[in-house]
Structures are given as C-alpha cells and as structure tokens.
Amino acid sequence: MASSIRIEVLTPARYRENYEIEHAFLSSKKFCCVLPWSCCGGFGEWRAQREKQAPEHKALYAVAVDEATDKVLGFVYCCGHGMKCDLHKPKPGELYVEELAVSADARGKGVGTKLLQWAEAQAVLRGDTVMSLAVLRGNRAQGLYQRFGFEEQPHQDGCDECCECCFVTVCFGRPYGCCHEGWGSAFMTKSLLEKPAVVVVNAKGPVVEAMERSSEDVIVESGVVVRPRGLMRQASLNRALSR
Secondary structure, eight states: GGGEEEEEEEOOGGGGHHHHHHHHHHHOOOETTTTEGGGGOHHHHHHHHHSSHHHHHHTEEEEEEETTTTEEEHHHHHHHHTSSSSSSOOOEEEEEEEEEOOOOTTTTTTTTHHHHHHHHHHHHTTOOOOEEEEEEOOOOOOHHHHHHEEEEOOSOOOOHHHHHHHHHHHOOOOOTTTTTTTTEEEEEEEEEOOOEEEEEOOSSHHHHHHHHHHHHEEEEEEEEEETTTSOOOOOOOHHHHOO
16 A cells, blocks of 8 residues: 555645544543543644744645545654754754654555655755654554664653653553553654665785775774775775785
C-alpha cells in the first residue's frame, strides 16, 4: 500500500480530514486520566490555530493521501528552531516532530514510514543535522521510530525522569495500560550527519604521517589508521603502504 501513498503539504482543503484523524488520536489521551484531549475546542478553533501559524511553520505540516481514494490516511507536524512549539524548543539545526498519527484502518501499511521520510527530507533541505521527537512509552509507534533510526536518549537523573513521568500521566493519562512496564515518555533523536564507511588498516611510516597532515579525517592511533571512505581509495592506500 505504501507505493500508492503521496505526501503533500497540509492545505485548507485537507483541514477537515486532518482534524478528524487528530481528534481520534487525541481521544485516547486523557487529562488527569479523565478528560480526553479531543474535547478541547472544535474544528473551528483548530482551524483558526492553523491559520495563525507562520508560513515557514505551515510548510512543515503534511498529510499522507491514498492516491486510489484521495483520502487522508495520516499526518505529521514538524517545527524547527525559532518556531512556536508547546512541548519542545528545537535548537539550531534541529527539526522536531511535534506529532505523527495514522488513521486506525491504515496502520501497519507503511504510512508512518512515508511521513517520516518526508519529514527527514524537509530537515535535509533546511540544513538541519538532527531530528527529534517525544513518544509515550507503550506506544507501538516507538518501534517504528527505532527502525527508522531514532535512538532513545537517557534522562539526566532519576528525579528528572520521575517528575516527567508524573507530568505525562497527569496530562495524558495511561493510554497504553496502567500496568505497562514503561511509563512516562521517551525523547528520541536521529542524527542526519552522514556516517561514512570506516576502513581500518595497519599502517606506519611517513605515508601515514603525510595523510594525517593532509586531512583532519584521518586518525592514527598505535599504528592504526581509521579513515572515512573517500579520502583515498583502498587499493591506492594499500599500494602506498606496501612501498
């Protein structure tokens, strides 16, 4: 199904469908474990908030559309440094995924992955070097984020984690079960910096020293060169070191 999905920037023509998916998504999150977040305001208020956003922020909101039915299947909201965001303040070079949701009947069909791919493409175009998001523990989407390359970041200390867990429970309840082994939320990041292939060779002598002087990418420790691919072809390096 993923091949028949297109991602497009959210426009007023898609507002109603987007709102319906978000409304259903928020219905399982309950303030003080009682009041669902979906009861806050209605479509008119939701639309007004969207229209107040800065153009550069609106450009980071997108929906996934089934090309066969022209139906919205999910959405992703992102924000960058300097943009208004209630839950997180992105740093320079960071793109934060504010919210991602897929309609119940479209889950498990690659929609979430398509939305993340679009978000990553926007981050690259903007010149960002890291993506981040927060997810409630117990949410199956955490597995999607991990497969996409996001890694959970550790809390600074136990007190910080306890306070966060209490805050999350008060604001969102326990939508994934009161007995779930994890509670609170996880903050996850994905680096967008290229991770070049690394070649390790045993090397000593003036050739290695010259390589080290010519590039900051070469590190020599105890006669071992660790270098990213592209500095010198492996065959050329091997010939040089064998002389």
